[in-house]
Amino acid sequence: MARTTIPAELVATNAIQGTLIADNAITAVHIATNAISGTLVADNAITSTHIAQNNVTATQIAQNTITVTQMADSAIETAKINNDAVTQAKIADDAVTSAKLDAILSALVLPAAYGAGSGGTRNIGGNTHYHVELEHELADLHGKDGALLFTSGYVSNDATLSTLAKVLPGCIIYSDELNHASMIAGIRNAGCEKRVWRHNDLAHLEELLAADDPEAPKLIAFESVYSMDGDVAPIGAVCDLADKYNALTYCDEVHAVGMYGARGGGISERDEVADRVTIIEGTLGKAFGVMGGYIAADQKIIDVIRSYAPGFIFTTSLSPVLVAGVLASVRHLKASSEERNAQHANAAMLKTLFADAGLPVMVSNTHIVPLMVGDPVKAKKISDILLAEYGVYVQPINYPTVPRGTERLRFTPGPQHTEAMMRDLTSALIEIWDRVEIRAVQAA
Numbered sequence: 001m002a003r004t005t006i007p008a009e010l011v012a013t014n015a016i017q018g019t020l021i022a023d024n025a026i027t028a029v030h031i032a033t034n035a036i037s038g039t040l041v042a043d044n045a046i047t048s049t050h051i052a053q054n055n056v057t058a059t060q061i062a063q064n065t066i067t068v069t070q071m072a073d074s075a076i077e078t079a080k081i082n083n084d085a086v087t088q089a090k091i092a093d094d095a096v097t098s099a100k101l102d103a104i105l106s107a108l109v110l111p112a113a114y115g116a117g118s119g120g121t122r123n124i125g126g127n128t129h130y131h132v133e134l135e136h137e138l139a140d141l142h143g144k145d146g147a148l149l150f151t152s153g154y155v156s157n158d159a160t161l162s163t164l165a166k167v168l169p170g171c172i173i174y175s176d177e178l179n180h181a182s183m184i185a186g187i188r189n190a191g192c193e194k195r196v197w198r199h200n201d202l203a204h205l206e207e208l209l210a211a212d213d214p215e216a217p218k219l220i221a222f223e224s225v226y227s228m229d230g231d232v233a234p235i236g237a238v239c240d241l242a243d244k245y246n247a248l249t250y251c252d253e254v255h256a257v258g259m260y261g262a263r264g265g266g267i268s269e270r271d272e273v274a275d276r277v278t279i280i281e282g283t284l285g286k287a288f289g290v291m292g293g294y295i296a297a298d299q300k301i302i303d304v305i306r307s308y309a310p311g312f313i314f315t316t317s318l319s320p321v322l323v324a325g326v327l328a329s330v331r332h333l334k335a336s337s338e339e340r341n342a343q344h345a346n347a348a349m350l351k352t353l354f355a356d357a358g359l360p361v362m363v364s365n366t367h368i369v370p371l372m373v374g375d376p377v378k379a380k381k382i383s384d385i386l387l388a389e390y391g392v393y394v395q396p397i398n399y400p401t402v403p404r405g406t407e408r409l410r411f412t413p414g415p416q417h418t419e420a421m422m423r424d425l426t427s428a429l430i431e432i433w434d435r436v437e438i439r440a441v442q443a444a
Contacts, residue, residue: 114320122149122306126317134327138294141257141265141334142280146302149323151315153254153283153293154182159311160279160295161186161221161250167304168217174208174247176200176222176233183221183252199226202237209245218247224267225255228402228410230364235268239276248278258287259340259367264333287333290326292318342415343367346422350413353426359433362408369411370397371429378436379407385435390428 118126131149138147150156161183165171171192175183178199187194195212197205209218220242222233235251242249253266261269264287268274279301284292295305306312318326333339347367354361354371362370373379379396386392398407413422 116319116321118317118319120316121314122317123313128320128323130320130323130327131317134323134330135294137327137330137334138282139296141263141330142269142282142296143265143274144280144296145299147294147296148302148305148312149318150293150295150312151318152291153252153281153285154185155311155315156281156283156293156295157182157252158186158189159309160281160305161219162189162191162311163305163309164219164248164250164301165190165192167308168219170213171217171219172212174205174218174220178226178228179221179223179252180227183223187221200231200233202234202241205238206241206245209241209247214246218242218245219250220247221250221252223252223255225253225260225366225368227255227368228397228408229362229370230366230368232267232366235271235277236273239273242278243276249276250279250281251277252281254281254283254286254293255366255368257282258330258333259343262337263335264330264340284326284329287339288326288329290322290329292322292326339415343413346413346415346417349419350411350422350425353422354429357426357430359426359429367412369413371409371411373407373409374405376404376407379409381436382409382429382432385432386428390424392425392428 114128114130120126122131135147135149138149139145148156150159161173165173165187171190173187173190173192173194175187175194175196176199177196179187195208197208205220212218220238222238224233224235225231226233233251239249241247251268253268256266256268258264258266260267263269265274266280266282268277268280274280279295279297281295282293284290284294295302344367347369350369351361351364354369360372362372364370373382373396376396376398379398383394383396386394395410396407397410402408411425
């Protein structure tokens with residue numbers, strides 16, 4: 001049949017359908033160039049099942065035919081790209097810019113630009129652009145004039161508390177009785193007078209403040225979140241007493257930074273009292289996920305600690321690679337609350353699951369979920385069984401971290417934990433709890 005025997009106008013719409021055409025009846029030689037355009041192909045008419053392997057190659061795709069708007073999310077994955085399929089010659093000029101690769105470029109460029117090590121202390125080769133940028137970010141996070149990096153939260157507590165007391169003659173430090181080891185070390189190394197006030201007991205704190213010389217320099221040291229039971233300090237009320245008795249305040253936010261507040265500034269940001277706290281101390285090793293610690297405060301205080309604290313002066317600075325990682329993490333969490341919201345939701349869910357199962361979960365309004373055991377041997381035993389048989393690690397908290405008779409397991413669910421994981425954990429604990437109790441009865 002000649003090509004012009006049946007003109008297009010003699011063929012009714014939809015007269016020739018797929019069911020009327022034998023397989024392989026129409027091949028490439030039967031189709032004129034440009035005979036089939038995009039306007040003649042219905043949406044979803046051609047799918048991957050209609051295209052043989054290697055049928056469509058680069059030579060058959062016109063320039064600019066396929067753009068970003070025509071590709072579904074995750075349409076092209078690593079598994080679909082051959083080795084060496086994407087080369088420099090196939091990437092247009094300015095297609096990939098530094099603005100699009102900030103996080104990657106930081107990781108790649110750093111080793112070449114600064115090396116893996118710090119080069120020594122901050123004042124001898126250990127100071128880089130990234131250290132300075134991170135301190136600016138941390139100062140901004142807490143609404144302070146300045147910040148100072150340390151190698152850990154322990155070092156920042158020890159160095160700052162011990163130095164402050166030494167530069168303030170006659171200083172008295174008022175320490176919450178549940179402050180943890182690094183704060184205790186700093187206060188002890190200060191060599192000054194100290195007062196220990198009952199945990200979160202404002203009346204007792206005021207009683208101690210009122211009893212001392214009004215002219216003596218005073219520093220109130222406390223934590224925002226107490227990690228062993230998950231309770232929260234009344235920061236605003238502590239600051240009220242500090243104002244009344246002319247005292248400085250030192251708030252350890254290691255268990256709160258990154259996890260509370262609109263930008264991750266901790267409980268002091270959440271409660272809108274960060275501006276009233278003299279010095280805020282934090283860690284980079286929990287929510288921010290990288291080694292290190294820091295303080296944020298008035299620039300004069302920062303300069304004093306920088307100049308006089310041996311724990312800063314004589315300590316090798318953080319590696320630039322680590323600092324760049326923290327910088328990215330801090331910037332991300334200042335802009336994103338997704339992780340914080342997920343963490344709090346998971347903590348609430350785990351508490352509910354424990355309570356519904358009859359497990360002795362302690363009351364807490366934070367992300368920390370303590371499970372009371374009351375026996376150091378059983379606490380360690382439960383932890384060991386969870387790890388050996390269920391592949392779950394949990395910290396057993398025993399004396400002297402907590403008073404005898406209050407030994408516990410401390411759970412801190414993160415944003416990536418799933419409901420299924422937490423239900424499995426609850427089931428495991430129910431089984432282990434019964435097992436340990438049975439053995440205890442038999443042993444008695």
